[in-house]
Amino acid sequence: MRRFITSLLALLLFLPFQVFAQSGAFQIHSHNDYLQTVPFWTAYAAGASSIEVDLILKDGQLMAAHEVESIDPKRTIESLYLDPIAEGVKTGLVSTAQFHLLVDLKTEAYSTLEILLKSMENYRELLFSQANPNGLKLIISGNRPKPSDYASYPEWMFFDYQSKELNKDLPWSKIGMVSLSFRQFSFWNGKGRMVEAERENVQNFIDLAHSYDRPVRFWGSPDSKSAWKAFYEMGEDYINTDHPMDAADYLGKLGENVYENNVKHEIYHPLFEGDGKEVPVKNVILMIGDGNGFAQISSALFSNGNQLNLTQLKNIGLVKTQAADDFTTDSAAGATAYATGHKTNNRAIGVDPEGNALENLPDILDGFGFSSGIVTTDQLTGATPASFYAHHPERDDEKQIAAYLPKSKLDLFVGGGGDTFTSELDKLEQAGYSLVDELENWKGEKIGYFASPTSLPKMLDGRGDYLRKSTEAALSFLDGKGVPFFLMVEAANIDSGGHENSTGMIVTETLDFDEVIGSVLEFADEHPGTLVLITADHETGGVSLPQGDIESNTVELAFHSDDHTGILVPIFAYGAHSGDFRGVYENTEVFQKIMKLVERYHMR
Structure with a gap:
C-alpha cells in the first residue's frame, strides 16, 4: 500500500500544472475530499490549502463518511489522511503542511473529539505547534464544542465559525476559518453574473471576516469556472470545490488568460464612397x-x-x-x-x-x-x-x-x-x-x-x-x-x-493588425x-x-x-x-x- 501511495503521489506531483508557484494567489478548499477517487493526494497535487473530511464516530473509530449508511470500515481518517501524510513526510514528498484538514464532525462534538485527540497522539510529530510552525493544523467544523471551550483544545486544533454575527469578543485565536452557506446570501447558480445586490452582500461579509483577520469559505456555492473566478475576485480565501484539479488548472492560468489593454489606438472611419461599387x-x-x-x-x-x-x-x-x-x-x-x-x-x-x-x-x-x-x-x-x-x-x-x-x-x-x-x-x-x-x-x-x-x-x-x-x-x-x-500583408503572430x-x-497582435488595417482602408x-x-x-x-x-x-x-x-x-x-x-x-x-x-x- 505504501509503495502504491508513493508512486501515485509522484505521478500527481508531475502533472502539467504546477500551482505551488502561486505564492498564495488563490487557495482551494477540496470539499468532501474523501469522495475523490484518490483522497488527499488529488487535493495535494492540486495545491489545495484546505482539505475536507467528514467524520462519524462508530464503534470507537473515526470513519470518513457523510452518513452511517455509507460507512466503509477501510475508510478512516487514519487510512485516508493521517497515514498518507505521515508517509509523504517520511519520504520527503510532503515537505511542509501547506494545507490543513477541515474535519466536519457528523456525530456529537465532545465524544468525537475525545477519540480524535487520542488518534492524533500517534501523529504528534506531524502537528502544528510553536516549535513546528509548518506542521499540520486541524480545523473542526460541523458539530463543534461551545466557543467558550475552544481554548481547552491543543494548539494544533482550530475551529470553523459559522455565523454572520462577528464581534471582537469571539475567541479569534482559536478560530481558523469563518464558513457559511452561500445560500444565506444568494441563489446564484454560477452561470452568468451574480445579482449585484447579492454580490454586495457576499462581498460585505468577506470584508467583515477579513476585518478580524480570518479567512472565509462558503459551502453550497456554485462550482464552475465563472464561480471560481467571481469568488477569487471577491477575495474568498478558500474557494469551495468538488473539482480541485480543474479549479487549480483554471485559476492557475487566470493571470495568463486575462489581459487588460492599456494602449488604445485611434480608429480610422472609412468614407464608404467607393465601397461595393x-x-x-x-x-x-x-x-x-x-x-x-x-x-x-x-x-x-x-x-x-x-x-x-x-x-x-x-x-x-x-x-x-x-x-x-x-x-x-x-x-x-x-x-x-x-x-x-x-x-x-x-x-x-x-x-x-x-x-x-x-x-x-x-x-x-x-x-x-x-x-x-x-x-x-x-x-x-x-x-x-x-x-x-x-x-x-x-x-x-x-x-x-x-x-x-x-x-x-x-x-x-x-x-x-x-x-x-x-x-x-x-x-x-x-x-x-x-x-x-x-x-x-x-x-x-x-x-x-x-x-x-x-x-x-x-x-x-x-x-x-x-x-x-x-x-x-x-x-x-x-x-x-x-x-x-x-499586396499580401500577413500578421503572423496572432497564430x-x-x-x-x-x-x-x-x-x-490583433490590435497591431487592426492598426495596419486602418492605414490600408485610408x-x-x-x-x-x-x-x-x-x-x-x-x-x-x-x-x-x-x-x-x-x-x-x-x-x-x-x-x-x-x-x-x-x-x-x-x-x-x-x-x-x-x-x-x-x-x-x-x-x-x-x-x-x-x-x-x-x-x-x-x-x-
Missing part, C-alpha cells in the same frame, strides 16, 4: 491574420474601447478552411488555397496534392500588368508568405523554399529570416532586387527588405509599429510604379498567441478602385471569450486547443466590388473571385 479593380490588398478567428477579433474589439478599424466594415463573408487531406488546415495549405485557388495537403506550399507546382497570384497577375508584394511579421520562408512565391511539398525545408524567391514575380518582399537567404543574396541582386536596410527612400524596380536575421519579436517583446510602417512603405512603393498591384494560449499575445479611400480583403487562413486555439470588461479594456480568453481548428473564419471586404465577397464559401473561392475581377477589367 462595381467599378474597375485597380489594386488588390489581401490581409491575412494568421490564426485570426471570431474570438480573437472580439478580444481586440473589447480591448480597444469596443471599436476596431475592422469592425467598421459592412461587407462580410465566411470562409471554410479545410485542406485537401485534413479537416483542419495548416498555414501552408490555407495560404496555398488563397494564393493559387487550389486545395492542397497540409505542409505543402504552392503545389497540388501530387506535388505539382501551382501558379500563384503574383505569377499570374504579372501577365496582367500587375506588380506584386508581400509583407509579413513572420520569416519570409514562413508558410503564408512562401505560398505566394514558392513551390515545395514540405514547409520546413527553408533553404529549398528560399531558393524560389529570386525566381518569383514579386516586386517587393518585407519580412524576417534574412539569415536563411544568405546563399540567395547574389541571385536576388541579379534578379533586380535592391536589398535595403530601412523602411523609407526605396528606389529601384524591385525592393527586398530583411527586417531581421531570424524571427521578428512579438508585440509584447517590443516589435513596435514595424508592420504598419512596412505596409505603408510597401503601398507607397507599389503605387509609385504606376501600374495595378497586388502564435493561439498556439501558446496567450491572451496578451492574441490581443496585442489608402483605399485615397485610391479609388482598390479592393481590400481581410481574412485568416484558419483559427488557432479554439478560443472563446467567457468574460471581459469593456470599461477597463479587459478580456478573459479560454482555450480548447493549442492547435488550429476547423472553425469558419470571417472575410471582410472594402472598396471596389467588396459586395462580391459576401456569403459562405471555400477558401479557394477567394482566389477565384479575385481572378474573376482581374479578368473582367484587365487584359493579358
Whole structure:
C-alpha cells in the first residue's frame, strides 16, 4: 500500500500544472475530499490549502463518511489522511503542511473529539505547534464544542465559525476559518453574473471576516469556472470545490488568460464612397491574420474601447478552411488555397496534392500588368508568405523554399529570416532586387527588405509599429510604379498567441493588425478602385471569450486547443466590388473571385 501511495503521489506531483508557484494567489478548499477517487493526494497535487473530511464516530473509530449508511470500515481518517501524510513526510514528498484538514464532525462534538485527540497522539510529530510552525493544523467544523471551550483544545486544533454575527469578543485565536452557506446570501447558480445586490452582500461579509483577520469559505456555492473566478475576485480565501484539479488548472492560468489593454489606438472611419461599387479593380490588398478567428477579433474589439478599424466594415463573408487531406488546415495549405485557388495537403506550399507546382497570384497577375508584394511579421520562408512565391511539398525545408524567391514575380518582399537567404543574396541582386536596410527612400524596380536575421519579436517583446510602417512603405512603393498591384500583408503572430494560449499575445497582435488595417482602408479611400480583403487562413486555439470588461479594456480568453481548428473564419471586404465577397464559401473561392475581377477589367 505504501509503495502504491508513493508512486501515485509522484505521478500527481508531475502533472502539467504546477500551482505551488502561486505564492498564495488563490487557495482551494477540496470539499468532501474523501469522495475523490484518490483522497488527499488529488487535493495535494492540486495545491489545495484546505482539505475536507467528514467524520462519524462508530464503534470507537473515526470513519470518513457523510452518513452511517455509507460507512466503509477501510475508510478512516487514519487510512485516508493521517497515514498518507505521515508517509509523504517520511519520504520527503510532503515537505511542509501547506494545507490543513477541515474535519466536519457528523456525530456529537465532545465524544468525537475525545477519540480524535487520542488518534492524533500517534501523529504528534506531524502537528502544528510553536516549535513546528509548518506542521499540520486541524480545523473542526460541523458539530463543534461551545466557543467558550475552544481554548481547552491543543494548539494544533482550530475551529470553523459559522455565523454572520462577528464581534471582537469571539475567541479569534482559536478560530481558523469563518464558513457559511452561500445560500444565506444568494441563489446564484454560477452561470452568468451574480445579482449585484447579492454580490454586495457576499462581498460585505468577506470584508467583515477579513476585518478580524480570518479567512472565509462558503459551502453550497456554485462550482464552475465563472464561480471560481467571481469568488477569487471577491477575495474568498478558500474557494469551495468538488473539482480541485480543474479549479487549480483554471485559476492557475487566470493571470495568463486575462489581459487588460492599456494602449488604445485611434480608429480610422472609412468614407464608404467607393465601397461595393462595381467599378474597375485597380489594386488588390489581401490581409491575412494568421490564426485570426471570431474570438480573437472580439478580444481586440473589447480591448480597444469596443471599436476596431475592422469592425467598421459592412461587407462580410465566411470562409471554410479545410485542406485537401485534413479537416483542419495548416498555414501552408490555407495560404496555398488563397494564393493559387487550389486545395492542397497540409505542409505543402504552392503545389497540388501530387506535388505539382501551382501558379500563384503574383505569377499570374504579372501577365496582367500587375506588380506584386508581400509583407509579413513572420520569416519570409514562413508558410503564408512562401505560398505566394514558392513551390515545395514540405514547409520546413527553408533553404529549398528560399531558393524560389529570386525566381518569383514579386516586386517587393518585407519580412524576417534574412539569415536563411544568405546563399540567395547574389541571385536576388541579379534578379533586380535592391536589398535595403530601412523602411523609407526605396528606389529601384524591385525592393527586398530583411527586417531581421531570424524571427521578428512579438508585440509584447517590443516589435513596435514595424508592420504598419512596412505596409505603408510597401503601398507607397507599389503605387509609385504606376501600374495595378497586388499586396499580401500577413500578421503572423496572432497564430502564435493561439498556439501558446496567450491572451496578451492574441490581443496585442490583433490590435497591431487592426492598426495596419486602418492605414490600408485610408489608402483605399485615397485610391479609388482598390479592393481590400481581410481574412485568416484558419483559427488557432479554439478560443472563446467567457468574460471581459469593456470599461477597463479587459478580456478573459479560454482555450480548447493549442492547435488550429476547423472553425469558419470571417472575410471582410472594402472598396471596389467588396459586395462580391459576401456569403459562405471555400477558401479557394477567394482566389477565384479575385481572378474573376482581374479578368473582367484587365487584359493579358
